[in-house]
Structure formats: C-alpha cells, structure tokens
Amino acid sequence: MFRRIVPLAALLLLTACTSQVGGIPRPAQDGPVLTGLAALQPCELFTPEQLAFLELSDPQYYPAEVRRKIPHGCRFTVESGGGLDIGISTPEITVREYMAGAVSDASFEAGGLPWQVYQGVVLESLCDLVVEFPDQSWVRVGSSDFSGDGDPCRVAKLAVPFLAGKLPGGAPAPPPPPKQESPLAGQDPCTALTAPEAEQIGLLGSSAKPFELGESGKGCEWSPADESGGLEDITVTFQNDESIDDAALGEKPDAEEDLGGRRWLIYDKPADIDGMCRVASATSEKSHVSISSSNFVDAAKTCELAKAAAPLVAAKLPRS
The missing domain is CATH 2.60.120 (Jelly Rolls)
Known part of the structure; x- marks a missing residue:
C-alpha cells in the first residue's frame, strides 16, 4: 500500500508544478x-x-x-x-x-x-x-x-x-485603437533655445548638452554665462509618456502663469529643495515639457531663469 501512495503523491506534485503556463x-x-x-x-x-x-x-x-x-x-x-x-x-x-x-x-x-x-x-x-x-x-x-x-x-x-467576444452572445472584439503618439516625439529639446536666445537670458549659447531620460524622455542642459550671482545650469526636458501630474509626484504647483501663450505650472522648491525651481507645461494628457533652474545664493531669484526661458521654449512647442 505504501508503494502505491508515494508514486501517486509524486504524480500530484508534478501535476501541480506544471499547471502554470x-x-x-x-x-x-x-x-x-x-x-x-x-x-x-x-x-x-x-x-x-x-x-x-x-x-x-x-x-x-x-x-x-x-x-x-x-x-x-x-x-x-x-x-x-x-x-x-x-x-x-x-x-x-x-x-x-x-x-x-x-x-x-x-x-x-x-x-x-x-x-x-x-x-x-x-x-x-x-x-x-x-x-x-x-x-x-x-x-x-x-x-x-x-x-x-x-x-x-x-x-x-x-x-x-x-x-x-469571449463571452456567450458577445460581439467580436474590435481592434484596439492605435496608441496616440506624443506631440513631442522626434523633437530635440536642444532646439528649444537658439544660441542667441540662450545668450539673451544669460546663458552660454554654445553650452547646450543633450541627455537621455530613459526610453520616453530626453533633455538638454545649458550653463550660465556668469555664475557669480548664484545661477546654476538650466535644463529643458521633453517627456513623451509621462503626464504633468505624474511628474509632480503628488506635489501641488505654487502658482500658474501664462508665458508665451502657454499655461505653465510653477513649482518653487520641488521635492522641498531650497534654491530649486521647475516650470512645466502639458503638451497632451500623457506628455509634458519642463524647465528647471536654480539659484543657491538668492532663493528669491530661483525661478527667474526658468520663467525667462519659458516663452522662448513655448514658441517651439506644438499646440496642446
């Protein structure tokens, strides 16, 4: 009897282990x-x-x-x-x-x-x-x-x-609609500011440096022409598959302004970091552009550079 039970238990165990596909x-x-x-x-x-x-x-x-x-x-x-x-x-x-x-x-x-x-x-x-x-x-x-x-x-x-379509009496399933492409797809954030425009707001026109943000985003960084006033690098990022709310990680904007004909949300001290500022504008439900600037000498001027860049960047963006 014992010899019959052991193979049966082994068979049941094998069946259980192979029931996942x-x-x-x-x-x-x-x-x-x-x-x-x-x-x-x-x-x-x-x-x-x-x-x-x-x-x-x-x-x-x-x-x-x-x-x-x-x-x-x-x-x-x-x-x-x-x-x-x-x-x-x-x-x-x-x-x-x-x-x-x-x-x-x-x-x-x-x-x-x-x-x-x-x-x-x-x-x-x-x-x-x-x-x-x-x-x-x-x-x-x-x-x-x-x-x-x-x-x-x-x-x-x-x-x-x-x-x-899998249920009794159900109609055949329709094909899924094609995924809507981001308005920012294929655009280069380093073209968001021309060299003369960068110099106009106090940046080095020739300092644009591109960088990647995973599979769905990219950015560009410019250096200030004069760092003596506490200015740091400014960045412009294009996010193809992240909404403006998701990027905020639950933070509420401190203000919103119309800059260059677009609505921009102003985040002063994002992630509670003094001296940092981010302004962001939605280009669709699931895409947005943001501009970040900082000033660790005079916190009152933290958002000045990002807000100065916003109208110039807005002119290059597709209408949402």
Missing part, C-alpha cells in the same frame, strides 16, 4: 472538459495588443472562495495607477451574494451585452461592471481609481468590449 497561475486542468464560462482562464482573456492599449501588466490569478462568496479571477496592474479585476462566477456563487444585495446604479451596452454598473458598494473609488446570463452565470470587470479626481469605471469600460 507562461508564468500566469491557472486552475488545475484535471477532470472533465470544461465549456462556456467555466472554460475561460481569467488571466488569458486579453491579447498582447489589448494589454498594451489598456496598459495592463502583472496578471495574478486567484482561486474561488465559496465561503466568502468570491469567484475565481485575475488582477492586473494598470500602468497609470489602480488596477483591473476580472471575476468569473462559479455555480455556488450568485451575483446577488457577491454584491451583498446592492442594486446597480446604471446600465449600458458594450460588445453586444448589457452591463450593470455598481460603484461605491465598498468604496467610492471602486467600480464593478457585471453581465449576467440566462443560466445565472455572470462575469464582473472591476477597476479602481484612488486619486480622488478620476473615474473609477474608466479602465473597466475600456476593457469590456474586448472581453465581450
């Missing part, structure tokens, strides 16, 4: 062939193109917990913040039990299916979109936004047309 945890595949919703793997419902459009990464499978009325599903991280969660029902859990009796706030159609909207059941920053089928099975797509000023349903609403 491509680094994404999956439910065990033993037993009868599954069909319908039961056959869907929640971490494998999106194509690579759809994942890129939705900015989803790091899929994490979680099993059903019938006692807690939680169906199995998958959680994704959203690049811009928050997350996306897909839950696929099991026969033991109804949508009413999962929602603890809550009533939907609204409904809409996407992908040929009627979706119920549940927002704020637990927190105002959480949103669930649920579609139910005649056999009482159901699928939920949840997203979140903890910034306090965004739409918690945004990512879930973008996702459901892609999922509908």
Whole structure:
C-alpha cells in the first residue's frame, strides 16, 4: 500500500508544478472538459495588443472562495495607477451574494451585452461592471481609481468590449485603437533655445548638452554665462509618456502663469529643495515639457531663469 501512495503523491506534485503556463497561475486542468464560462482562464482573456492599449501588466490569478462568496479571477496592474479585476462566477456563487444585495446604479451596452454598473458598494473609488446570463452565470470587470479626481469605471469600460467576444452572445472584439503618439516625439529639446536666445537670458549659447531620460524622455542642459550671482545650469526636458501630474509626484504647483501663450505650472522648491525651481507645461494628457533652474545664493531669484526661458521654449512647442 505504501508503494502505491508515494508514486501517486509524486504524480500530484508534478501535476501541480506544471499547471502554470507562461508564468500566469491557472486552475488545475484535471477532470472533465470544461465549456462556456467555466472554460475561460481569467488571466488569458486579453491579447498582447489589448494589454498594451489598456496598459495592463502583472496578471495574478486567484482561486474561488465559496465561503466568502468570491469567484475565481485575475488582477492586473494598470500602468497609470489602480488596477483591473476580472471575476468569473462559479455555480455556488450568485451575483446577488457577491454584491451583498446592492442594486446597480446604471446600465449600458458594450460588445453586444448589457452591463450593470455598481460603484461605491465598498468604496467610492471602486467600480464593478457585471453581465449576467440566462443560466445565472455572470462575469464582473472591476477597476479602481484612488486619486480622488478620476473615474473609477474608466479602465473597466475600456476593457469590456474586448472581453465581450469571449463571452456567450458577445460581439467580436474590435481592434484596439492605435496608441496616440506624443506631440513631442522626434523633437530635440536642444532646439528649444537658439544660441542667441540662450545668450539673451544669460546663458552660454554654445553650452547646450543633450541627455537621455530613459526610453520616453530626453533633455538638454545649458550653463550660465556668469555664475557669480548664484545661477546654476538650466535644463529643458521633453517627456513623451509621462503626464504633468505624474511628474509632480503628488506635489501641488505654487502658482500658474501664462508665458508665451502657454499655461505653465510653477513649482518653487520641488521635492522641498531650497534654491530649486521647475516650470512645466502639458503638451497632451500623457506628455509634458519642463524647465528647471536654480539659484543657491538668492532663493528669491530661483525661478527667474526658468520663467525667462519659458516663452522662448513655448514658441517651439506644438499646440496642446
């Protein structure tokens, strides 16, 4: 008897170790062939193109917990913040039990299916979109936004047309829209100031030095013609894939001004560093330009150089 148990245990262990594909945890595949919703793997419902459009990464499978009325599903991280969660029902859990009796706030159609909207059941920053089928099975797509000023349903609403094609009665998924290219793509920040313009505001016209900021940004640095007044180098940076708010890391601007026909946010003492100043202007929802200057001798003049450069730089930028 002992000799029969050991190989069986080894076989079960081997089966468990091979039940993960491509680094994404999956439910065990033993037993009868599954069909319908039961056959869907929640971490494998999106194509690579759809994942890129939705900015989803790091899929994490979680099993059903019938006692807690939680169906199995998958959680994704959203690049811009928050997350996306897909839950696929099991026969033991109804949508009413999962929602603890809550009533939907609204409904809409996407992908040929009627979706119920549940927002704020637990927190105002959480949103669930649920579609139910005649056999009482159901699928939920949840997203979140903890910034306090965004739409918690945004990512879930973008996702459901892609999922509908995998669900009973759903329309084929549309192709993801092409990613919008940054207005700054291909532009050189070292051309943001000409040599005469640099000299006009107290910089060495021939001192422009380019530098890289990872894959999505680049910058240029100029040196002051006279450092005796405490002026340091000034930098102009172009960020192709970072919003002006993300770059601020939660800091609020101290002021905003119209300089050269563009709206610039003024950050005096960014990161709480005396003598530093950054002015920034959005070129799209996900791109911006910033100018940084410093003066560690006279803090009152910290922003003077950046603000003097802003109208000159603005004239070279695309209209947002």
